[in-house]
Amino acid sequence: MSSLLSLEHISKSFPGVKALTDISLRLEEGEIHALLGENGAGKSTLMKILCGIHNPDTGTITINGEQMHFYNYHNAIDAGVGIIFQEFSLIPYLNAFENIFLGRELTNRFGMLDRASMRKKAEALFQRLSVDIDLTVPVHHLSVAEQQFVEIAKALSLDARILVLDEPTATLTPNEADHLFRIMRELKSQGVGMIFISHHMEEIYEVCDRITVLRDGCKVGECAVQTTDVDDLVELMVGRKIENNFPPKVTHADGHEVVIDVRSIQLTKDAPVNSFQLQKGEILGFAGLVGSGRTELAMGLLGATPVYRKEVVVNGRPETLKSPADALNCGIGLLPESRKTEGLVLPFSIRENITLNNLAKHCGKGFIIDRRDEGQVVDELMRKVRVKAPDHETPVGNLSGGNQQKVVIARWLNHECKVLIFDEPTRGIDVGAKHEIYRLMRALTALGISIIMISSELPEVVGVSDRVAVFRQGRIVKTLAGDAVNSNEIMRHATGGARDE
Amino acid sequence: MRLGVPAMSNLTETKVQNQGHSVMSLQLSKWRKSPVFYPLVGFIVIFVAMAFVNENFLTTNNLSNVARQVSINAIIAVGMTCAILTGGIDLSVGAVMALAGTVTAGLMAAGMPPEAAVLAGLMVGALFGAGNGAFVAYAKMPPIIVTLATMGIARGLALIYTGGYPVSGLPDSFAFLGRGELFGLQLPILVMLVVFALAYILLNKTPIGRYIYAIGGNEEAARLSGVRVSRYKLMVYTLSGTTAAIAGIVLTSRLMSGQPNSGIGFELDAIAAVVLGGTAIAGGRGAIIGTLVGAMMLGVLNNGLNLMGVSPYVQNVIKGGIILLAIYIGRTRGK
Numbered sequence: 001m002s003s004l005l006s007l008e009h010i011s012k013s014f015p016g017v018k019a020l021t022d023i024s025l026r027l028e029e030g031e032i033h034a035l036l037g038e039n040g041a042g043k044s045t046l047m048k049i050l051c052g053i054h055n056p057d058t059g060t061i062t063i064n065g066e067q068m069h070f071y072n073y074h075n076a077i078d079a080g081v082g083i084i085f086q087e088f089s090l091i092p093y094l095n096a097f098e099n100i101f102l103g104r105e106l107t108n109r110f111g112m113l114d115r116a117s118m119r120k121k122a123e124a125l126f127q128r129l130s131v132d133i134d135l136t137v138p139v140h141h142l143s144v145a146e147q148q149f150v151e152i153a154k155a156l157s158l159d160a161r162i163l164v165l166d167e168p169t170a171t172l173t174p175n176e177a178d179h180l181f182r183i184m185r186e187l188k189s190q191g192v193g194m195i196f197i198s199h200h201m202e203e204i205y206e207v208c209d210r211i212t213v214l215r216d217g218c219k220v221g222e223c224a225v226q227t228t229d230v231d232d233l234v235e236l237m238v239g240r241k242i243e244n245n246f247p248p249k250v251t252h253a254d255g256h257e258v259v260i261d262v263r264s265i266q267l268t269k270d271a272p273v274n275s276f277q278l279q280k281g282e283i284l285g286f287a288g289l290v291g292s293g294r295t296e297l298a299m300g301l302l303g304a305t306p307v308y309r310k311e312v313v314v315n316g317r318p319e320t321l322k323s324p325a326d327a328l329n330c331g332i333g334l335l336p337e338s339r340k341t342e343g344l345v346l347p348f349s350i351r352e353n354i355t356l357n358n359l360a361k362h363c364g365k366g367f368i369i370d371r372r373d374e375g376q377v378v379d380e381l382m383r384k385v386r387v388k389a390p391d392h393e394t395p396v397g398n399l400s401g402g403n404q405q406k407v408v409i410a411r412w413l414n415h416e417c418k419v420l421i422f423d424e425p426t427r428g429i430d431v432g433a434k435h436e437i438y439r440l441m442r443a444l445t446a447l448g449i450s451i452i453m454i455s456s457e458l459p460e461v462v463g464v465s466d467r468v469a470v471f472r473q474g475r476i477v478k479t480l481a482g483d484a485v486n487s488n489e490i491m492r493h494a495t496g497g498a499r500d501e
Numbered sequence: 502m503r504l505g506v507p508a509m510s511n512l513t514e515t516k517v518q519n520q521g522h523s524v525m526s527l528q529l530s531k532w533r534k535s536p537v538f539y540p541l542v543g544f545i546v547i548f549v550a551m552a553f554v555n556e557n558f559l560t561t562n563n564l565s566n567v568a569r570q571v572s573i574n575a576i577i578a579v580g581m582t583c584a585i586l587t588g589g590i591d592l593s594v595g596a597v598m599a600l601a602g603t604v605t606a607g608l609m610a611a612g613m614p615p616e617a618a619v620l621a622g623l624m625v626g627a628l629f630g631a632g633n634g635a636f637v638a639y640a641k642m643p644p645i646i647v648t649l650a651t652m653g654i655a656r657g658l659a660l661i662y663t664g665g666y667p668v669s670g671l672p673d674s675f676a677f678l679g680r681g682e683l684f685g686l687q688l689p690i691l692v693m694l695v696v697f698a699l700a701y702i703l704l705n706k707t708p709i710g711r712y713i714y715a716i717g718g719n720e721e722a723a724r725l726s727g728v729r730v731s732r733y734k735l736m737v738y739t740l741s742g743t744t745a746a747i748a749g750i751v752l753t754s755r756l757m758s759g760q761p762n763s764g765i766g767f768e769l770d771a772i773a774a775v776v777l778g779g780t781a782i783a784g785g786r787g788a789i790i791g792t793l794v795g796a797m798m799l800g801v802l803n804n805g806l807n808l809m810g811v812s813p814y815v816q817n818v819i820k821g822g823i824i825l826l827a828i829y830i831g832r833t834r835g836k
Binding site for chain 2: 343
């Protein structure tokens with residue numbers, strides 16, 4: 001008998017990157033199949049191939065014994081594939097049934113919307129899921145979980161036999177997640193096959209039958225849930241050898257001088273309370289899964305986003321840090337996650353970007369910027385961080401990712417900051433430039449600067465950090481130091497595989 | 502008039518011969534990157550065209566008239582340029598102009614010395630602008646809505662203050678601002694040049710100017726890097742209110758009466774001047790000199806069409822068409 005779905009020998013390359021290599025996966029009727037892997041292991045690419053967003057270079061997709069060729073998302077929907085993305089595709093101001101029937105509204109014989117029948121059909125769908133959704137309110141009034149149920153109902157209304165759930169629990173509370181699992185079991189009993197992507201081990205153990213593990217675009221294992229234990233899974237996920245190309249960790253932290261003491265920080269009223277300390281000259285890694293609250297914490301600390309409560313002591317003095325400008329006054333700077341939208345003023349030259357937040361320095365006593373002084377300082381900083389560009393008047397939009405990042409770093413060096421927060425410092429940067437950034441970070445610590453590095457790349461976290469704070473669901477669950485800074489330990493805590501808390 | 506045009510083409514020819522081809526093209530390519538390049542070309546084209554079709558255009562008298570007529574709009578457009586550079590806009594300028602003008606006139610009519618009344622008028626404009634800025638920067642409301650609302654408020658206040666009638670009976674000495682001459686220049690032109698010079702220094706030489714461009718270029722990046730974005734937005738709208746007040750006071754002096762209904766639609770002319778001057782409506786890119794060129798362009802167009810005896814109805818259509826065309830060219834070429 002043929003499987004509900006079988007992916008055979010799928011490979012896919014993007015310019016310069018081999019994203020997937022020879023991946024096969026089978027899904028039976030009524031099976032919940034977990035797809036597991038680190039950030040960037042290829043899960044999303046594989047699912048995008050399954051639903052026709054990408055075309056595989058080689059390999060076949062077979063559904064119920066019939067070989068399929070998907071050229072776009074609609075082909076996949078027609079073949080019975082439904083996908084629930086992390087980001088919802090609902091129109092917030094329409095209600096549930098209007099969303100479900102969006103683009104294929106039922107009409108009566110006058111060509112008018114037949115709201116009554118749409119409503120009735122939607123009610124039947126939700127009955128099948130045994131959930132109670134208010135059909136009359138715009139979906140943005142519904143909870144995140146309810147919106148997800150609407151998405152699922154939408155997929156089912158399209159006769160989906162195969163459902164892909166891409167990290168559906170990431171934004172749910174435990175209760176809501178339990179509700180989702182009940183729905184998944186219900187669908188399972190109706191013969192729907194599901195591919196479930198999640199980083200949370202306990203969830204996988206709760207609902208899944210089998211697990212496929214991806215690593216660096218390759219399938220590294222497939223196993224049944226009952227016969228596999230968590231540690232083996234973590235090992236499979238991260239089991240690569242970490243390339244030994246990070247600069248040596250010469251710790252300049254003496255362990256005594258605390259630069260920032262975050263006594264408590266709570267982002268919203270219901271959020272967990274966190275606390276940590278940053279020592280002089282150390283690199284503290286913020287590790288965790290995407291969405292585990294690392295960036296949010298950093299932004300809250302800086303005053304870039306409002307927080308419910310925080311008590312921060314910088315260099316022995318309590319500070320309120322109400323805005324990034326306050327943080328700057330305390331010598332704290334941020335290299336944001338997205339250089340182009342948050343880091344750089346793209347129409348500006350290198351010079352204007354570097355001096356952006358410290359123009360007073362180049363004004364002497366008056367109000368007029370001393371262009372010569374500004375240019376000289378910028379040239380020197382460009383040499384220091386090795387920005388490759390014809391001159392300092394080059395627009396930053398023309399620079400490579402690595403050089404753009406260096407411009408942002410230079411901006412903070414111009415300020416003699418004491419603390420720098422690097423959010424995903426090497427995202428979208430080529431390998432060579434990555435190493436330069438790592439070396440630069442080490443050089444900064446030698447100057448007594450302390451660094452918080454937020455990174456989703458495990459090898460980077462392990463290779464660069466002196467200590468690592470591991471985040472899970474908004475909470476710092478563990479701070480690792482010394483030999484404990486390794487992939488397995490970090491992943492165990494980040495996924496909740498370590499149940500000893 | 503036929504003398505002027507060949508003389509100009511001679512000038513460019515000699516330039517080519519003197520500088521040699523490569524230097525010339527290098528200069529040109531550098532020039533073309535300037536935001537003022539296309540506005541300037543547009544201005545020259547219109548100027549030359551007007552000179553061709555109308556013999557009274559190229560007279561000293563007429564040109565100085567054009568400059569004086571332009572000055573009011575150009576002064577308002579200075580504040581507008583700053584607002585647009587930050588990615589905002591100020592629709593209240595025409596009404597603020599009327600409010601500041603009538604307050605100045607009213608105070609003088611009540612016996613206040615002109616100097617003090619002018620200062621009070623400027624304060625009214627600045628305070629009104631600061632109010633706009635507070636709503637935009639701190640209440641985080643969209644500038645177009647805030648200033649649309651305050652446009653109505655300012656106009657209403659001007660009408661309430663004057664009871665709807667022009668304020669006259671102003672002291673003779675006050676006429677100097679609108680009708681006087683200094684260094685051979687009419688006062689409104691002089692005021693315009695001073696305002697532009699100050700704005701040029703502010704925008705190009707001081708940190709505040711750099712922040713204004715940065716906010717329009719990428720507000721989030723500016724904020725996250727520690728620029729106090731709200732503070733500078735407040736400043737920009739205060740400045741816009743102030744330049745509107747300057748224009749209002751100059752106009753009041755020119756007319757020797759405070760008109761509560763003056764300045765209607767001036768905000769649109771100011772926006773047109775800014776955009777014709779090459780400033781991006783989304784902010785971040787542009788130049789104050791471009792705004793001067795843009796205002797001149799509008800003025801020359803107005804004046805030329807008037808001299809040609811084109812009906813005002815038709816003039817509106819032609820002006821609108823030229824604005825569309827100019828901005829289309831700017832979009833496709835000016836990047």
